[in-house]
Amino acid sequence: MTKKLDHDVIVCGGTLGIFFATYLQLRGHDVCVIEAGKLRGREQEWNISMDELDELVRLGVLDQDDVDAVVTTEFPACRSGFKNEEVTPLDGGYFDNGIGYECVTPDVLNLGVSPSILIERVSRRFASAGGTVLDSTPLRGICVSGSVGCAVDLGAGTSPLTARLVLDCMGNNSPISSQQRYGRKPDGVCAVVGSCAGGYDESTNKIGDIIYTLTPTVTRDGGGGRKGGSNQYFWEAFPVGIGRDGRTATDVKTTYMFTYMDAHADRISLFDLMEDYWKLLPAYQPSIRDPEKDLDIKRILFAYFPTYRDSPLRPMFSRVLAVGDASGIQSPLSFGGFGALTRHLGRVGGAISEALDSGCLHKDDLGEINSYQPNLAAAWMFQKAMSMKIGSRPNPVFVNRLLATNFQVMNEMGFRTIKPFLQDVVRLDGLAGSLTQSFIADPVFMPQIVATVGLPELVEWLGHVGNMAAYTVLDAAVSPVISPIVDRLRDPRKKFWWRRRMEAHLRPVLSFLYLQSLAWKYGSGADYVLPDEDKINLNLE
Structure with missing residues (x-):
């Protein structure tokens, strides 16, 4: 027994x-x-x-x-910005001011x-x-x-x-x-350092930064026989403890600096990354001059996040x-x-x-x-574009120019395009539209993109985008037709397999009645519930 x-x-x-x-x-x-x-x-x-x-x-x-x-914290919006130098506020686009572009998006990572x-x-x-x-x-x-x-x-x-x-x-x-x-060595790494501290200007601690640059790409000399490498530094910041609806003034915020790279042994260490963080923090947060003297450090943060091309595992x-x-x-x-x-x-x-x-x-x-999931695989191209090959000497403004142009296009396309992307959901409609308009806005930049990313990687990426298109069609046109057929299958294993490949044609508000969670919808990004443009209320006062 x-x-x-x-x-x-x-x-x-x-x-x-x-x-x-x-x-x-x-x-x-x-x-x-x-x-x-x-x-x-x-x-x-x-x-x-x-x-x-x-x-x-x-x-x-x-x-x-x-x-x-x-x-415990609520603020109205987060800023995205890509600049070759710190200028705030910044008006216009990259080709208008020669510096970069910034925009503010409500209801993203604002809690x-x-x-x-x-x-x-x-x-x-x-x-x-x-x-x-x-x-x-x-x-x-x-x-x-x-x-x-x-x-x-x-x-x-x-x-x-x-x-x-x-x-x-x-x-x-x-x-x-x-x-x-x-x-197996990771195919990519996101390394991040940061701190939670008091001592910042309360009057400017009202919104967050979701992704922000203020310098061109930094190239290091490896020394001691090391090849060195180039990294684009990104920043993120969030107010802490301002209460619901941001009603409590506070000088406390969390700031992060992060970068994307491969896992080559000669890459920058977390220690050196932290040293650069302290050096650059006053430029990012002008209300302080000397972090050691001006800040009340509550926590120090550091980590790395390995990523693999064949994910999910x-x-x-x-x-x-x-x-x-x-x-x-x-x-x-x-x-x-x-x-x-x-x-x-x-x-x-x-x-x-x-x-x-x-x-x-x-x-x-x-x-x-x-x-x-093709949309997850397609996201690899974005990390690849922001990761510089070891030993290379890239154009220092490449990443800022690329992202400033793309974010300006996505922001002008509307909330229904930029918000899913900022929440790590790559959708075919937003991707195709933003890439097309970015090419129109900056056509001479394409050879640099191909040279930096690599032609084989670009071809592979186009294959994933093609699969996104196929998954989108399957989710919209095929899943509703075959769902009733799958429901009548007597073999539980066949039913299980088919349900992993499609989703019943139910809106999320009804899905608690019949939860079916399957690859076509998630692999195309169609699971994302698009926001209603008419209900956006951005008040930064």
């Missing part, structure tokens, strides 16, 4: 895994979360948009009281939420639904039986836990994902699935984390729930959940 397993699902990694765990527990699955440390959120705010929080409410993971409790309150509230909902949390419980290993389940080793003196499925939510440095990739083992940053589902342009989770929780969580119900837990079945 087969022994009953302890749980349906074991989630490894609780900080973001608790969201997947709660979603699945609320759908009737028995879930256990194991966390190496204490299950709690950090002090540093997470920045997000209200529509992304609303998605968690729609999925039942949060309610409106939770949203009201976790939002700061308290991770500690958020994790505590979601954990409470998870426990009240019958879920189990084991914190201070490091993972030692997993033994998989394809026909029975998984046994999770929690160390000497502790009996293994068993489950039908293990979810790896241990982030970029997951040992499970590292084992699957066999120590398809499972190598049956009954083990990577989710969140461990799977590489985030855009190669973003830091991943909480924002990426909100977009994919409904799709991935719904697919996992159906996999459990139908017994589709073989690695081939689970691979359909982390399937190819």
Whole structure:
């Protein structure tokens, strides 16, 4: 007689895994979360948009009281700017002023939420639904039986836990994902440093910066036989603790400096990147002159985010699935984390729930959940354009000229074009329109783009864009026709596979009735609910 397993699902990694765990527990699955440390959120705010929080409410993971409790900072908008030197405010476009372009977009990353309150509230909902949390419980290993389940080793003196499925939510440095990739070097890296500090001018601490440059590309001499390299430095900043609707004056803000590059051994270190951050911070924030004397440093931040071209990561083992940053589902342009989770929780969580119900837990079945997404692959071109080859001496204004032109075009195309892009959703309509108009605005720039990016990479990218077009057509024209046919399939495995490839023709407001989360819609970016231009209210006073 087969022994009953302890749980349906074991989630490894609780900080973001608790969201997947709660979603699945609320759908009737028995879930256990194991966390190496204490299950709690950090002090540093997470920045997000209200529509992304609303998605968690729609999925039942949060309610409106939770949203009201976790939002500690709210401001109207974020600025995007690409400049060869710091000039604020800056009027006109790149070819008007010779410096760059800036614009302000409302309702994008304009909320700061308290991770500690958020994790505590979601954990409470998870426990009240019958879920189990084991914190201070490091993972030692997993033994998989394809026909029975998984046994999770929690160390000497502790009996293994068993489950039908293990979810790896241990982030970029997951040992499970590292084992699957066999120590392979990342194809790209986003390195970021920063700080949270008081001492800035309260009068200018009213909106955020989502992506901003104030210098041309910086080229370093490697020295000591190193090749050196070139990096474009980007900045990001968010007010902290200004309350709902920005009613509380504060001199505290978080500032980040980040750059994109490959993983070559001669690349800049996080230490040197931090040194450049302190040197350039007064130019970025003119209200201070000497960070050491003028700022009350509360936290220092530094990290790197590896990215892989073959993301999301398809499972190598049956009954083990990577989710969140461990799977590489985030855009190669973003830091991943909480924002990426909100977009994919409904799709991935719904697919996992159906996999459990139908017994589709073989690695081939689970691979359909982390399937190819052409819009994610297409985003690689943007990172490639902002990453300079090691040892090269690029035109120092290349990145600023490219981004200033593209952002001016997207901003002039309207909120429905620029907002999805800023939320890491690449859609065919916005991509095709912005590229066409950017070429018209700056046709002589195309040879530089080809030379910098490389012709083979450009051809590969065009293939992904073509697949985006195909996915868009399939989602709009084919999914509504074949959905009723798929619903009548008796074979649960065939039904599961087909549902991963399309989505029932239901608007998001109705999708709680019948959650189908499938590749065509997400792979084309068609899952993104476009904002209503008529309801935009940007008030920076």
